[in-house]
Amino acid sequence: MxxxxxxxxxxxxxxxxxxxxxxxxxxxxxxxxxxxxxxxxxxxxxxxxxxxxxxxxxxxxxxxxxxxxxxxxxxxxxxxxxxxxxxxxxxxxxxxxxxxxxxxxxxxxxxxxxxxxxxxxxxxxxxxxxxxxxxxxxxxxxxxxxxxxxxxxxxxxxxxxxxxxxxxxxxxxxxxxxxxxxxxxxxxxxxxxxxxxxxxxxxxxxxxxxxxxxxSEYRENRFRAMGDFLQDKLKITDKGVAYAVFRAEDWHRFGLMEGETEGFVNIPLGIEKVKMSIFLREENGVFRVSIRSKKGWSANLLASRYFHGGGHECASGGRLRYPEDIADRCAAEAYIEDVTARFLQEFVS
Incomplete structure (x- = not known):
């Protein structure tokens, strides 16, 4: 109590x-x-x-x-x-x-x-x-x-x-x-x-x-989108960061509704070598960012430093804006790989 x-x-x-x-x-x-x-x-x-x-x-x-x-x-x-x-x-x-x-x-x-x-x-x-x-x-x-x-x-x-x-x-x-x-x-x-x-x-x-x-009451759309997330969108860096980017056209292609990608960010943490997982969803000219991490790696610190956000030590959120943070929407993946590599190097040292 x-x-x-x-x-x-x-x-x-x-x-x-x-x-x-x-x-x-x-x-x-x-x-x-x-x-x-x-x-x-x-x-x-x-x-x-x-x-x-x-x-x-x-x-x-x-x-x-x-x-x-x-x-x-x-x-x-x-x-x-x-x-x-x-x-x-x-x-x-x-x-x-x-x-x-x-x-x-x-x-x-x-x-x-x-x-x-x-x-x-x-x-x-x-x-x-x-x-x-x-x-x-x-x-x-x-x-x-x-x-x-x-x-x-x-x-x-x-x-x-x-x-x-x-x-x-x-x-x-x-x-x-x-x-x-x-x-x-x-x-x-x-x-x-x-x-x-x-x-x-x-x-x-x-x-x-x-x-x-x-x-047990999801629409089929969620699982079609999840298959695409796992098969085509998910990338894992050699530093152990899993990430995926869902752009506006992906959202519309699967006819998704609010909340139907909930939990996607957690899935890659089941992979042994993955330390952190990042999921980006494009909405109204900005990327919403969800970050999850295994114990010992700070999702909150990464979110506050590079994604205008924060939350909990192992579960945080934020935003990635263009052109303020990246030149355009196509630069999201490169930005993630760059900042996470630097962050993990600093975190270890």
């Missing part, structure tokens, strides 16, 4: 009791941890405090995670900017989940900064921007934001019985933790197993249902 400062928990309880309208903000391209923690908190607040609460997502949520949320509970900022602004302006409490600062909320950022209400951060990434929040719960010693939120809610006075929580909250917490650990393969702590045991035993979570939704 993870413990927290009693004064922080008391302030949090007071904030929730006083609130009448709540915004739950998550990052761009939301994943299972962001959506799972947001939906879990939304349902918990509805049951325990009877407040008006909406999730604000900068862009559309993956259809593969549609079982986690109701469309009416999420305001998608890229589709409804005016509604986003009005909801945040009318909120007296804002939660930011699975982000270390407002910068990861894209076009929602100015609305969050302008808001004069109370703000709470719950996150498991490095370097939280603590000055922007009234209360901060942040640690890297948990598997996910879902896990951190689980222990926070369990510690709030009056909510210590997981069996009394909404079923949708417990299911969403288990789902987000499962996706962020790659089904218990990465970033797992003793507290993670304790959380899972409590959710299944006391919270009545059907883990088989979650696994089926997450891993």
């Amino acid at each position: 993870i413990s927290f400062d009693a004064s922080l928990l008391s302030r949090l309880a007071s904030f929730m009791e006083d609130a009448r309208q709540v915004t739950i903000a998550i990052h761009t391209h939301p994943d299972g941890d962001a959506l799972g923690s947001a939906e879990a908190l939304r349902c918990f607040l509805l049951q325990e405090y009877d407040v008006a609460v909406r999730i604000v997502s900068p862009d559309r949520c993956p259809l593969s995670l549609g079982f986690l949320y109701d469309e009416d509970s999420v305001i998608v900022a890229c589709d409804r900017p005016d509604a986003t602004m009005r909801w945040i302006d009318g909120s007296d409490l804002i939660f930011c989940l699975d982000i270390n600062g407002f910068g990861r909320t894209a076009q929602v950022e100015p609305y969050l900064r302008k808001a004069e209400c109370r703000k709470v951060l719950v996150d498991h990434h490095l370097e939280p921007e603590v000055r922007d929040f009234d209360i901060v719960f942040s640690t890297t010693e948990v598997s996910s934001t879902c896990e951190l939120l689980f222990w926070i809610l369990l510690s709030v006075p009056g909510s210590q019985d997981v069996g009394d929580w909404p079923c949708r909250s417990t299911m969403s917490l288990m789902t987000g933790m499962t996706t962020d650990t790659n089904n218990f393969a990465n970033s797992v702590f003793p507290s993670t197993f304790e959380m899972a045991s409590m959710l299944i035993g006391g919270g009545g979570v059907d883990r088989n249902y979650i696994l089926s939704k997450l891993y």
Whole structure:
């Protein structure tokens, strides 16, 4: 079990009791941890405090995670900017989940900064921007934001019985933790197993249902694209860096939807000689970058130095821009090979 400062928990309880309208903000391209923690908190607040609460997502949520949320509970900022602004302006409490600062909320950022209400951060990434929040719960010693939120809610006075929580909250917490650990393969702590045991035993979570939704209901398109990724796109340098670049035309060729390349970056880590894996996806004139590494090699450091990003020690993300970082979109592969060779040489020395 993870413990927290009693004064922080008391302030949090007071904030929730006083609130009448709540915004739950998550990052761009939301994943299972962001959506799972947001939906879990939304349902918990509805049951325990009877407040008006909406999730604000900068862009559309993956259809593969549609079982986690109701469309009416999420305001998608890229589709409804005016509604986003009005909801945040009318909120007296804002939660930011699975982000270390407002910068990861894209076009929602100015609305969050302008808001004069109370703000709470719950996150498991490095370097939280603590000055922007009234209360901060942040640690890297948990598997996910879902896990951190689980222990926070369990510690709030009056909510210590997981069996009394909404079923949708417990299911969403288990789902987000499962996706962020790659089904218990990465970033797992003793507290993670304790959380899972409590959710299944006391919270009545059907883990088989979650696994089926997450891993057994993909469209055929994903597997066609995965075959191309493995057969033609994947390259491995003599330094042990695996990388692949999916350009916009590849995305359209396979008719992919948001979230359908999720997990591709993890696959090459199963190769013995691979130390790091990098996956680039072109979108709107920029490459989104996902980096994973084996223990002892810092994905976070590589992302922060060369890809305008960061995250966790072994799992990070970023951006590669053209013409700012590379001359044009065709130079992505050469850039990866150059910077990773220099990075690994520096890392070893």
